[in-house]
Amino acid sequence: MQSPSAFTTAQIRTQVRKLRRDLSPQQRLSAQQSIYQQIQHHPKVAKANHIAIFLSFDGELETKPIIEYLWQQNKAVYLPRIHPFHHHSLLFIRYHPQTKLNINQFGIAEPKLNVNEVIPYQKLDLIFTPLVAFDQRNYRIGMGGGYYDRLLANQNLTRTYPIGLAFACQKLDHLPNQPWDIQLPEIITA
Numbered sequence: 001m002q003s004p005s006a007f008t009t010a011q012i013r014t015q016v017r018k019l020r021r022d023l024s025p026q027q028r029l030s031a032q033q034s035i036y037q038q039i040q041h042h043p044k045v046a047k048a049n050h051i052a053i054f055l056s057f058d059g060e061l062e063t064k065p066i067i068e069y070l071w072q073q074n075k076a077v078y079l080p081r082i083h084p085f086h087h088h089s090l091l092f093i094r095y096h097p098q099t100k101l102n103i104n105q106f107g108i109a110e111p112k113l114n115v116n117e118v119i120p121y122q123k124l125d126l127i128f129t130p131l132v133a134f135d136q137r138n139y140r141i142g143m144g145g146g147y148y149d150r151l152l153a154n155q156n157l158t159r160t161y162p163i164g165l166a167f168a169c170q171k172l173d174h175l176p177n178q179p180w181d182i183q184l185p186e187i188i189t190a
């Protein structure tokens, strides 16, 4: 998309969400194949034990095959859920093949809250991070809740490596960034 500086963050979010939903099944499948391969050859994924990812919605790339791969590799996989009383933060909950899911207020599947399955986010080795749009500097904008911005701004996250996952159509030249927006060290895209 051209000259994003002419648009507000909210307009960019709406437009890129539509681009993402409107990808053809063929475009989706071939981009996903490339992204899955990049993940399978990624040294930081190979080294990580505790890995957070997300379940796809709203045209996000399909993460189920990534989760299946991580399970095969005996990784502990975690999903975000909206914190029950701390409304702008996320809890990460262990995701097993048999974990029961609920649909949250946004229509996203999330694990039930079970205190025994919660991991303090500082213990995550890797956080696959959803995003709506990103730019050449790896600034990201998300769904607008500020959940990942707050999480990744946290100074205790010294051992945790965030990797954004996105289709190439989600990349813009230059996002109008807010002071709190986070620059990701890496975004896997195709």
Ligand SMILES: Nc1nc2c(c(=O)[nH]1)N(C=O)[C@@H](CNc1ccc(C(=O)N[C@@H](CCC(=O)O)C(=O)O)cc1)CN2
Residues within 6 Å of the ligand: 054, 055, 056, 057, 060, 080, 082, 090, 105, 106, 108, 130, 131, 142, 143, 144, 145, 146, 147, 148
């Ligand atoms: N797959 C996935 N899971 C995720 C995220 C994500 O981006 N992708 N999130 C990343 O942060 C969190 C959820 N954040 C979200 C924030 C806003 C909306 C949303 O649809 N907002 C509506 C208003 C909905 C309402 O208030 O009823 C809107 O903006 O129109 C959805 C998810 C946690 N889980």
Ligand SMILES: Nc1ncnc2c1ncn2[C@@H]1O[C@H](COP(=O)(O)OP(=O)(O)OP(=O)(O)O)[C@@H](O)[C@H]1O
Residues within 6 Å of the ligand: 130, 131, 140, 141, 142, 143, 144, 145, 146, 147, 148, 149, 150, 153, 178, 180, 181
């Ligand atoms: N580190 C932070 N500390 C306090 N408030 C924050 C922080 N990051 C974001 N916010 C607040 O969260 C709100 C939403 O932020 P923003 O629109 O940038 O979210 P986003 O990046 O699109 O969403 P997400 O991170 O959930 O994918 C903003 O109004 C902002 O005030």
